[in-house]
Amino acid sequence: MNRDGSVRLGPYTFTRCVYDAGTDVLYLSVGQPREAITWESPEGHLFRLDVDTGDVVGLTLLNVRALFEADDFRISIPYKRSRLSSRPSARRVQVRSGPIAACL
Numbered sequence: 204m205n206r207d208g209s210v211r212l213g214p215y216t217f218t219r220c221v222y223d224a225g226t227d228v229l230y231l232s233v234g235q236p237r238e239a240i241t242w243e244s245p246e247g248h249l250f251r252l253d254v255d256t257g258d259v260v261g262l263t264l265l266n267v268r269a270l271f272e273a274d275d276f277r278i279s280i281p282y283k284r285s286r287l288s289s290r291p292s293a294r295r296v297q298v299r300s301g302p303i304a305a306c307l
Contacts, residue, residue: 210306213280215259220306225301227268229306231260252281267307 210217210231217231220240232251238250239260251261270276 212262212278215262215280217262222267222307224307227266229264229267230261231264231306233259236261242281244281246278248278250281 210220212231217233217234219230219232221230221232221235222228223230236251237260238254240254242250242252244250247265249263249265250259251263252258253260264270
């Protein structure tokens with residue numbers, strides 16, 4: 204977590220994080236949660252994309268404790284949708300678990 208309370212994962216900076224210990228789910232968002240469409244990564248994590256722009260506005264990480272068993276992990280992140288496709292393309296990035304540990 205950064206000094207301002209934000210969490211950076213790959214190219215995205217999330218300003219809010221909420222951890223649900225009962226379900227082991229971490230919710231990250233850019234500002235207040237808002238209307239968005241869901242894109243599921245190949246790893247099963249849920250990205251929230253702005254309906255109009257395709258920008259990432261949220262991320263739901265599932266089974267967070269298992270991610271912390273390693274010092275870092277890889278996750279597929281979406282790029283903006285092109286005008287020709289409603290689905291974003293993706294690339295895998297390495298994420299260090301340390302920055303999100305403060306959310307737990």
